[in-house]
Amino acid sequence: MDRRLGPAPPHRRPKPKPQSCPDWDSDGVDRISGLPDHLIEEILRRLRCARSAARISLLSRRWRHLGLLWRGYPELSFRGVEAEALPAALAQVARPELSLLDIDTHPMTSFKVAGIASLLRTAARLAPVELVVSAKLNEVLGRSIPFELQLPCFHRAKSITLELKYYNLNLRVTGGEFPVLERLFLVNCDVRISDLISRAPRLRSLQASHDQLALYTGYIMVHSTTLEELLLDRWDLFGGIDIVAPALKTFTLSADMVSNQSRITLTTATVEHLSWTCIFRTNQLIHGVWSLSNLKLKNEQDAYVLSLCLNDIIDTHTMEQPRNLQEIVQLPIVSVLELDLDKWRREVHVYGPLLLNLLGMEMFADIKRLKLVYSRHVDVKLDKACPSNCTCGQPQNWRSQSISLMALEVVEIEDFIGKGDEVDFLKLLFRSAPMMKRVTVKPCSHAVPSFRACKEICNIFREHPSVKCYSYDSYGKKVLYPHSTYAARCRGR
Template identity: 25%
Template sequence: MEASHTTPESMAAWLPIAARRISGDLLLVLQTNIPDYEVWERGALELPCFENATSITLELEGLGLTMPPSGIFARLTNLHLGCIRLRGPSMLGEAVSSPRCPALQKLTLSGTSGLGNLTIHSESLLEMTLTRVHGLQQLNVTAPALKQLEVLSCFTKGGMILILPVANISAPQLESLMWWDDSDPKFTQLGKMENLQCLSTFPFTIYEETDHVRELQNSYCTRLLRRFELIHSLRFQLVNDLEDIITNQQYLMEDITRLPDITFMFLDITGNGHSFGPSSFHLLRMCTGLRKLSLTFCGTTIRPETLCPSGCVCDQPPSWKSKELALNCLREVEVCNLIGTEHEAALVERLFVWATVLQKMTVTFHCSVAESKAKEFCQMLQSFSRPEISMKGQHFA
């Protein structure tokens, strides 16, 4: 069942009726032009117990919602709550735990508020995503079957800690962890994660500005990295959010002193027209056992003509272009979202030198890049390559 363009009043009237009849999926999206303060004043919608629903998705534009105090969601496997203010005694954790939600496999909370404490005990839960759960103070999860956990900006706002997060996660079968919040071991217990295969950290900013906010945010990343010795794959984001000349800003890469032992790295780079060679070199020299590298150039504004202003120090120290680096296990490289800049070419050229046993490189371009420019860039890459390396991509001859 799907409903949209409805009002809070009409929902309150027909939801109890729907709860008795629905035996499949419920998708409910509230679309209204009501000002936020009026939505707040309208109180809360009481969610009835959907005993036979298999999937529930609610997007309520900030409307209040109270969870049912009793009842069993016997068949529910997927629950998504978005843009919702939880009201009254917080019973969400109780409602989604195994006694009342025995089949739940996927839980998603996005843009919700009013949830100070979330405690879940679930034998069936496989995937859990918490994104901007505003005001969350304590997170306790016991989920022996959980495979994927994502926690993004629940204890922080704009990268700043709003409260000291207290988290206790027991998920021994966890395979994928994305944690974009502080993870101070004094307050955040992640338990044993011996099956963890993939880790994604808070984005790391290359240069500090004037308020030391970036340095604090970077500590979220480095604290998490220090928790793990061995992981199959790491997703790491390097960000240079300075668009103007870089002169005396503090270089923060030295704060990263070690990485886990990894075989596969997803490296996402936002350069804003600046060089990312020195920062990439700093990371790769800690990954000498790397077997596969996926390099993606990111950015909301693609400006291939943008170059650093005269006097910018973003390419320093320049020795990264001449220093030796033995990536003797790296056999495959993917380069995605190229726009054909000199900075991109400089890094890829060094990869050919560092990766002595490279067998395959796959190249894709941003959709804005003209075919003629892409072909020209690919010809340059082929001049860097070696005969034994297979160059893949639609613009290679």
């Protein structure tokens, strides 16, 4: 034997065959038929799946008749049924109204849009209280004009789930209302939400998601006094979003904004669970050379946390006029601002005027914590000064200005080199925030601060003894500033 193959596997004894049991149907005797009718009916009723009930009806002679009782049950599930067989199966339903209609077709079968439309019309005639439809479409992908699907009204439905796999449809709501609808879950369906909400006066939960990003040219408008949960996942929006929902408790949004005129508005009381992620495909020029590329919003302990990612990628000569951030997004008062400035060009731009512009907005009037990260994607050695007339430095008198940041208590700045404009912005913050409690400045790991910069930073910290000022030592440990690399450089170490 080749030793590389290892030792031979241990000899395994064959498993013993089970002994015959006197209760088994090995003698061909139909013992199932001896069960009482009410017990057989209860078994079939608990199956809930019409397909399984039909199968079981083949087990015994008496079950063949009782197996048809599923047609009169109030809760019916059709799972794994072929698309071609589904219309005939639904035609056998004997009840005019159902409590549950659950349809999940066989994964190897698919519908055309006309087939889905016919299926929904049949389901509407059965008037279920809860409707679940999961099906795969086989229409040609990549059409420039999406298919349209009419959603009939379900006057008894409290919950509707419509999951269409592998293709996006424009869902249109026909005449009538959904008077008792409380929950609606849509997958790969683009619907004019404002029309839908106006027809569902009791709607409490709306979830609409996509398997892949799909362009929706409309404007999402949600004005509802009853809506408590809203989930919009993987939307590709050409328009904007307008949310006015005072009862909203949970709001999740994931969207790509594809127009430079997109706008997001949120008017609601404090949401218990909030999570937004918006990517701007066409970078929105905010101030100077800085463009908005990403926005995230969440809540922590009843406080809104806004994260903005801005970059200097776009050539400002090809851009339209800058847009004020409040023209792009209107939010309740934000308590925490996390700002990530992505530097991709060799030119080193000033960010003080940008921050002065942002922090002066109404949404940041009560800001308590500010975090600024200056992410460099170009080697510091390749940096060069931007032109003297660059728009990033406007207004030119920004260094002497101040803003009211009465609630600001905590400031964190990362990748701090200590250039003149950075030090000037640090002075502006101390001057504008009299209630400051803690400041942390993390030096850039790719550049050594000058002696002059270290001295200015230490002087600023020394002038504000009531503020705990932190930086980092030569080992990368966060320490109070007297033990930091700035102080060590000032002492000539």
